[in-house]
Amino acid sequence: EDQVTQSPEALRLQEGESSSLNCSYTVSGLRGLFWYRQDPGKGPEFLFTLYSAGEEKEKERLKATLTKKESFLHITAPKPEDSATYLCAVLGNFNKFYFGSGTKLNVKP
Amino acid sequence: GAGVSQSPSNKVTEKGKDVELRCDPISGHTALYWYRQRLGQGLEFLIYFQGNSAPDKSGLPSDRFSAERTGESVSTLTIQRTQQEDSAVYLCASSPHPGLASSEQFFGPGTRLTVL
Numbered sequence: 001e002d003q004v005t006q007s008p009e010a011l012r013l014q015e016g017e018s019s020s021l022n023c024s025y026t027v028s029g030l031r032g033l034f035w036y037r038q039d040p041g042k043g044p045e046f047l048f049t050l051y052s053a054g055e056e057k058e059k060e061r062l063k064a065t066l067t068k069k070e071s072f073l074h075i076t077a078p079k080p081e082d083s084a085t086y087l088c089a090v091l092g093n094f095n096k097f098y099f100g101s102g103t104k105l106n107v108k109p
Numbered sequence: 110g111a112g113v114s115q116s117p118s119n120k121v122t123e124k125g126k127d128v129e130l131r132c133d134p135i136s137g138h139t140a141l142y143w144y145r146q147r148l149g150q151g152l153e154f155l156i157y158f159q160g161n162s163a164p165d166k167s168g169l170p171s172d173r174f175s176a177e178r179t180g181e182s183v184s185t186l187t188i189q190r191t192q193q194e195d196s197a198v199y200l201c202a203s204s205p206h207p208g209l210a211s212s213e214q215f216f217g218p219g220t221r222l223t224v225l
Contacts, residue, residue, distance in 0.1 A: 004151070034214075043113070043200050043216025044152070087151065095165050099144075099151035 002027045004090050006100035013107050016077045021103045023088030024070040033071050035064050036087040038102070044087055047073075078107045111135070113217035115201050121223045122191055130186045130220045134203030141184050142214060143176055144200040152200065158184060191224045198222070 004025045013019055025033070032051055036044035048057045050066040057064050061082065063074040073086055085102040092098060114133045122128050134141050143155040155168050158178045169176070173191075178184040188195055198221050202214040 006151075041218075043202070043218055045216070046213045049213070089152070095157065096168065097142075097144075097152075097154035099153070101149070101151040 002092055002096070002098055004088055004098045004100040006086075006088050006103050008103060009101070010104045011106070013075075013078055013105070015079055015107055015109050018074070018076045018078070020075070021073040021086055021105070022070060023073070023100055025088075025090045025098070026069075027090045027092035027098055029093030030090060031093070032091040033066055034089040034091070035062075035071070035073055036089065038085045038087055047086075075105070078105075080107045080109050083107045113201055113203050113215050115199075115217040115220050117220060118218065119221045119223075121225065123225050124193060125190055127187065127189045128191055128222065130188075130199050130222070132184045132186070132201030132203075132217060134182065134184070134201070135205075135215055136182075138203035138205050138215070139181065140204040140206060140214075141178055142202040142204070143184070143186050144202070145170070146198045146200060146219070148197070155186070188222075191222075193224050196222055196224045 035047040038044040048064040087102045088100045141158040144152040173189045176186045198219040200219045202216045
């Protein structure tokens with residue numbers, strides 16, 4: 001069964017405490033893996049797209065990596081404004097997007 | 110320029126009624142997407158338009174759901190004979206890139222549908 005699983009469901013960090021979010025997938029024919037940030041009451045905001053194993057992308061304190069089975073979103077020295085729900089999505093064969101249920105990140109000052 | 114807009118922002122309806130949700134994408138964006146997000150769950154992909162055409166409608170949850178797009182612009186998602194399980198936030202996104210695997214989708218704020 002094609003699915004995307006994100007862990008942990010929730011993560012509480014102190015400001016400056018680096019960590020990683022995981023997105024594992026069992027989707028046939030990966031055509032792209034996407035990371036989004038979603039703030040309460042708003043639509044998701046695009047962060048990264050990764051297309052092949054070994055690929056990495058960075059944006060400010062965030063770095064996304066991809067293997068054949070999973071992706072990690074590394075957050076370095078997070079700030080309170082990084083608090084949000086982070087969503088992972090995979091585009092597989094048959095033109096279907098599969099979203100994980102997200103990791104809710106809370107960064108305390 | 111304006112981002113993706115959706116209307117209404119909130120809709121409360123009675124079970125069995127029909128509802129129509131509207132999405133205005135960013136001008137010039139050729140691709141348009143509809144998603145459903147149930148409370149506490151991830152996004153569920155519903156349908157994708159390239160121009161005015163939807164190549165694959167199999168993501169729509171049932172035959173009560175339909176969607177159309179006109180003028181390579183506004184799109185409407187219609188739910189007939191609404192059921193309580195249809196209650197969710199319906200999100201629309203658009204992209205300037207023609208292919209599904211193209212990267213950036215710009216999301217609207219969503220329409221929160223509540224079916225009583």
